[in-house]
Amino acid sequence: xxxxxxxxxxxxxxxxxxxxxxxxxxxxxxxxxxxxxxxxxxxxxxxxxxxxxxxxxxxxxxxxxxxxxxxxxxxxxxxxxxxxxxxxxxxxxxxxxxxxxxxxxxxxxxxxxxxxxxxxxxxxxxxxxxxxxxxxxxxxxxxxxxxxxxxxxxxxxxxxxxxxxxxxxxxxxxxxxxxxxxxxxxxxxxxxxxxxxxxxxxxxxxxxxxxxxxxxxxxxxxxxxxxxxxxxxxxxxxxxxxxx
Amino acid sequence: xxxxxxxxxxxxxxxxxxxxxxxxxxxxxxxxxxxxxxxxxxxxxxxxxxxxxxxxxxxxxxxxxxxxxxxxxxxxxxxxxxxxxxxxxxxxxxxxxxxxxxxxxxxxxxxxxxxxxxxxxxxxxxxxxxxxxxxxxxxxxxxxxxxxxxxxxxxxxxxxxxxxxxxxxxxxxxxxxxxxxxxxxxxxxxxxxxxxxxxxxxxxxxxxxxxxxxxxxxxxxxxxxxxxxxxxxxxxxxxxxxxx
DNA sequence: CGAACGTTTGAGATGACTCAAGCGTTGTGG
DNA sequence: CCACAACGCTTGAGTCATCTCAAACGTTCG
Numbered sequence: 001x002x003x004x005x006x007x008x009x010x011x012x013x014x015x016x017x018x019x020x021x022x023x024x025x026x027x028x029x030x031x032x033x034x035x036x037x038x039x040x041x042x043x044x045x046x047x048x049x050x051x052x053x054x055x056x057x058x059x060x061x062x063x064x065x066x067x068x069x070x071x072x073x074x075x076x077x078x079x080x081x082x083x084x085x086x087x088x089x090x091x092x093x094x095x096x097x098x099x100x101x102x103x104x105x106x107x108x109x110x111x112x113x114x115x116x117x118x119x120x121x122x123x124x125x126x127x128x129x130x131x132x133x134x135x136x137x138x139x140x141x142x143x144x145x146x147x148x149x150x151x152x153x154x155x156x157x158x159x160x161x162x163x164x165x166x167x168x169x170x171x172x173x174x175x176x177x178x179x180x181x182x183x184x185x186x187x188x189x190x191x192x193x194x195x196x197x198x199x200x201x202x203x204x205x206x207x208x209x210x211x212x213x214x215x216x217x218x219x220x221x222x223x224x225x226x227x228x229x230x231x232x233x234x235x236x237x238x239x240x241x242x243x244x
Numbered sequence: 245x246x247x248x249x250x251x252x253x254x255x256x257x258x259x260x261x262x263x264x265x266x267x268x269x270x271x272x273x274x275x276x277x278x279x280x281x282x283x284x285x286x287x288x289x290x291x292x293x294x295x296x297x298x299x300x301x302x303x304x305x306x307x308x309x310x311x312x313x314x315x316x317x318x319x320x321x322x323x324x325x326x327x328x329x330x331x332x333x334x335x336x337x338x339x340x341x342x343x344x345x346x347x348x349x350x351x352x353x354x355x356x357x358x359x360x361x362x363x364x365x366x367x368x369x370x371x372x373x374x375x376x377x378x379x380x381x382x383x384x385x386x387x388x389x390x391x392x393x394x395x396x397x398x399x400x401x402x403x404x405x406x407x408x409x410x411x412x413x414x415x416x417x418x419x420x421x422x423x424x425x426x427x428x429x430x431x432x433x434x435x436x437x438x439x440x441x442x443x444x445x446x447x448x449x450x451x452x453x454x455x456x457x458x459x460x461x462x463x464x465x466x467x468x469x470x471x472x473x474x475x476x477x478x479x480x481x482x483x484x485x486x487x488x
Numbered sequence: 489c490g491a492a493c494g495t496t497t498g499a500g501a502t503g504a505c506t507c508a509a510g511c512g513t514t515g516t517g518g
Numbered sequence: 519c520c521a522c523a524a525c526g527c528t529t530g531a532g533t534c535a536t537c538t539c540a541a542a543c544g545t546t547c548g
């Protein structure tokens with residue numbers, strides 16, 4: 001089941017088994033994609049969307065000087081460019097960060113699924129709105145946190161999402177990114193990311209090394225990054241927002 | 245028609261007159277709201293959404309030190325918290341920035357409209373995805389632009405959105421915000437915003453004063469802020485992305 | 489008239505950047 | 519199987535953009 005992790009563990013939505021099966025059937029192709037491969041370019045018409053099965057993907061916007069800003073990082077279970085289904089054109093690129101397995105769902109097939117299961121409309125909509133909520137958390141991170149806070153926030157978020165995907169035990173997970181990747185995610189330079197990571201290590205908060213992230217002190221790390229998992233709408237979230 | 249400006253001028257979607265009328269009918273209440281009034285708090289259950297008819301509204305996330313980061317600014321015609329319809333709880337506050345007129349649409353009424361006009365589902369979804377695209381443009385702005393670029397980008401974006409709403413002639417529009425507001429939007433300090441505005445004025449790019457924004461040289465201002473209007477999905481956009 | 493608010497300016501501090509170099513690891517071709 | 523190129527990580531020194539703190543000024547409104 002390639003769609004197993006999609007919308008798993010999200011408050012307020014559950015795909016019925018029949019719905020999940022229909023989605024699974026809509027998959028036209030499952031592909032292995034090497035690391036650092038662009039799947040979609042800004043401005044191209046899109047007629048299929050990508051469900052991430054294994055690996056890490058990114059969405060990013062290029063600036064004029066050849067630098068880029070990541071606007072999203074995706075973990076297994078994410079429907080990476082579902083928003084292209086209503087939009088039809090995206091204003092950013094979509095690429096793999098690590099070697100990935102992706103399931104391709106043509107928009108025409110998705111259309112058929114939705115006419116058979118109209119209730120899924122709302123659920124897919126919901127899924128894209130969680131991405132938007134993550135965008136907002138990133139805006140907060142970029143605007144209000146210092147460098148150490150930014151990295152702390154990102155690692156807490158990724159940990160929480162990996163927990164939902166069943167890929168983190170809550171303290172430790174595989175994340176095969178480089179320090180340059182973290183720089184593009186946090187809007188910092190690679191050199192400075194290096195110093196921030198050392199600081200996080202020295203303070204006993206977190207270790208990022210050899211493709212593994214380990215939160216040494218999740219509690220203090222969350223506080224350092226002002227991280228509150230409410231915006232992820234996870235089933236068992238710790239935050240005040242989600243207590244309601 | 246309070247809904248007149250909603251989804252006006254957007255590529256790929258058009259509300260049919262009957263759909264617009266149904267939406268209009270779903271309005272339970274139209275209210276005048278003073279400036280700087282909180283309409284919705286993070287974590288509250290939401291059972292109605294707000295269409296902005298006149299004025300400027302914001303969405304923001306508070307940090308631990310009492311500062312806040314705006315994650316969205318809304319202009320007339322925006323369905324400010326439509327995303328609360330599927331989500332039911334938001335992780336940010338919603339407030340007016342200037343004195344505003346808002347139309348309240350209860351979720352129950354919206355549900356009725358959608359069962360009568362199922363095609364509207366996709367159009368409302370689309371509307372929330374444009375907000376997400378704006379979030380991404382903001383992420384780019386926050387991560388990759390210097391202070392002058394950030395302010396330039398925001399003013400270009402707001403101008404483009406005001407043009408769509410019929411409230412800017414492309415160079416000049418009313419925007420009753422303070423320099424402190426700009427600071428919360430751009431993730432800068434008020435003091436620095438002041439210096440940036442002087443620089444924009446001195447370089448003949450833009451004047452922000454007395455509740456009016458005037459783009460003295462829209463072309464150069466766009467370049468300074470690396471602004472490309474493609475992400476707004478406006479009907480007549482200038483950008484490469486939108487040419488497709 | 490005075491209080492509140494927003495804007496403007498100056499001086500000094502600092503967090504993050506730039507440039508530069510060295511080091512370790514990995515993969516590859518001779 | 520070694521050598522070297524490519525890549526990512528680490529560190530240092532100096533610079534610069536933005537922040538902080540502080541004060542003064544103008545405008546609006548009760």
